[in-house]
Amino acid sequence: MTVELLHWPREKERRAQLHEASQPRLLLVDPAASPPLTVDPAEDWVRLPAHHRDVQARVESLRRRSAAEPTLDEGVLRTASGWVSLPDLEARIVEVLLSKFGKVADRQSLLAAGWPGETPSRNLLDVHLHRLRRRIDPVGLQIRTVRKRGYVLEAMTPSPAALQP
Amino acid sequence: MTVELLHWPREKERRAQLHEASQPRLLLVDPAASPPLTVDPAEDWVRLPAHHRDVQARVESLRRRSAAEPTLDEGVLRTASGWVSLPDLEARIVEVLLSKFGKVADRQSLLAAGWPGETPSRNLLDVHLHRLRRRIDPVGLQIRTVRKRGYVLEAMTPSPAALQP
DNA sequence: CCCAATCCTTCACCGCCAGGAAACAATCGG
DNA sequence: CCGATTGTTTCCTGGCGGTGAAGGATTGGG
Numbered sequence: 535m536t537v538e539l540l541h542w543p544r545e546k547e548r549r550a551q552l553h554e555a556s557q558p559r560l561l562l563v564d565p566a567a568s569p570p571l572t573v574d575p576a577e578d579w580v581r582l583p584a585h586h587r588d589v590q591a592r593v594e595s596l597r598r599r600s601a602a603e604p605t606l607d608e609g610v611l612r613t614a615s616g617w618v619s620l621p622d623l624e625a626r627i628v629e630v631l632l633s634k635f636g637k638v639a640d641r642q643s644l645l646a647a648g649w650p651g652e653t654p655s656r657n658l659l660d661v662h663l664h665r666l667r668r669r670i671d672p673v674g675l676q677i678r679t680v681r682k683r684g685y686v687l688e689a690m691t692p693s694p695a696a697l698q699p
Numbered sequence: 700m701t702v703e704l705l706h707w708p709r710e711k712e713r714r715a716q717l718h719e720a721s722q723p724r725l726l727l728v729d730p731a732a733s734p735p736l737t738v739d740p741a742e743d744w745v746r747l748p749a750h751h752r753d754v755q756a757r758v759e760s761l762r763r764r765s766a767a768e769p770t771l772d773e774g775v776l777r778t779a780s781g782w783v784s785l786p787d788l789e790a791r792i793v794e795v796l797l798s799k800f801g802k803v804a805d806r807q808s809l810l811a812a813g814w815p816g817e818t819p820s821r822n823l824l825d826v827h828l829h830r831l832r833r834r835i836d837p838v839g840l841q842i843r844t845v846r847k848r849g850y851v852l853e854a855m856t857p858s859p860a861a862l863q864p
Numbered sequence: 865c866c867c868a869a870t871c872c873t874t875c876a877c878c879g880c881c882a883g884g885a886a887a888c889a890a891t892c893g894g
Numbered sequence: 895c896c897g898a899t900t901g902t903t904t905c906c907t908g909g910c911g912g913t914g915a916a917g918g919a920t921t922g923g924g
Contacts, residue, residue: 569756573764575740581753588746591734599738621899638773655902660883662900680784681882681909683774786910820913825872827911846871846920 535603537596542579543567553577558596560589576600602689603635604675613673613689623648624666627659631677631687640684700854702761707744708732718742721780721839723761725754741765741779766854768800769840778838778854788813789831792824796842796852805849 535558540548542561552559553574561579563569569579576599578592604613609625611618620628630647631639645659663685667677678686700723705713707726717724718739726744728734734744741764743757769778774790776783785793795812796804810824828850832842836855843851 569753571756571760571763573760573767575764581750585746588734591736595736595738598736599740602738623900638775657883657885657903658901661885661902664884664886665899678784679883680774681786683784686775788911822872822914823912826874826913828872829874830910844872 535600537593542570558600560592560596604632606632611670611673613675615674616672618669618673624662627662627666631685636686636688638680638684638686700762700765700856702758707735723765725757725761769797771797776835776838778840780839783834783838789827792827792831796850801851801853803845803849803851
């Protein structure tokens with residue numbers, strides 16, 4: 535995902551639009567303007583004039599923050615730290631988990647995705663979740679259980695040391 | 700919640716500690732140093748020398764971001780520093796505590812939420828509050844007792860021990 | 865000031881059951 | 895035939911909700 539650059543306060547409108555679309559953005563703040571107060575983690579700002587490296591660093595941070603979301607394409611699950619291939623069945627399950635990345639995906643929709651129109655035996659889903667967990671571990675993902683409700687796919691929290699250039 | 704200020708890269712150690720304690724912090728970046736790449740929403744930085752108002756603005760943003768009220772959705776309790784899943788019973792109790800976040804929720808309404816139409820044994824609520832305390836500790840929340848009145852759910856201020864070098 | 869009643873915290877233990885894990889079988893494509 | 899994928903069965907762990915009791919802390923009465 536790319537990071538948009540825009541001027542503040544000149545492009546106030548555009549900022550609102552980008553916020554709506556949860557599009558990461560960096561505000562270039564006019565030398566005379568007062569900086570925006572934001573709580574949105576997908577937004578940052580830098581006062582002009584600024585060093586090129588500082589702008590680069592903020593763009594890069596924004597990019598990483600929102601690049602946290604993995605992608606699934608042709609049975610290949612990619613994250614920041616690599617990729618693994620998934621068999622068809624498990625790919626369909628991951629697709630659902632991914633569509634709710636960071637939020638709860640209920641058992642029902644996982645079953646529907648894995649076995650459309652069927653009702654597989656009692657713990658077949660559990661077995662495949664177990665296999666999925668082992669498969670996605672090397673690429674820094676984990677599946678956490680929310681008892682009686684469903685499962686959450688999320689990134690494992692990296693150590694701060696790993697973030698240093 | 701307060702925002703800690705520290706020098707970068709001089710206080711690298713302290714930064715790691717603050718990260719561990721999920722304590723919001725603003726790094727004051729040495730004029731010659733390259734800025735840190737961070738994905739932690741509780742961290743920000745500013746290059747020295749900086750306008751006072753810019754520092755103020757970043758501190759204020761960090762403060763707001765981490766003072767945000769926790770949310771409860773589908774049995775998942777989220778705060779700035781992560782989430783935990785809650786069983787049904789405790790979720791109902793937290794719902795009430797959350798509706799009065801930072802203020803006193805009386806025993807009566809907690810009992811009504813947990814056990815509608817019943818009067819459970821004398822200390823059942825206490826037991827579950829005890830379990831709740833342990834459960835929400837990792838996400839930086841605590842429940843404080845107001846004797847004879849009720850209980851207050853609030854954010855923990857990070858332990859001083861975790862902030863010492 | 866001391867004592868007793870009351871409120872609160874914590875612990876040990878139980879029954880129940882959802883979810884996790886291992887072992888094995890069946891199928892399929894190369 | 896071999897390895898990967900998918901399904902089945904079985905057993906076990908650990909979470910959940912509840913009880914009773916011990917002990918601390920606070921309050922109020924004398």
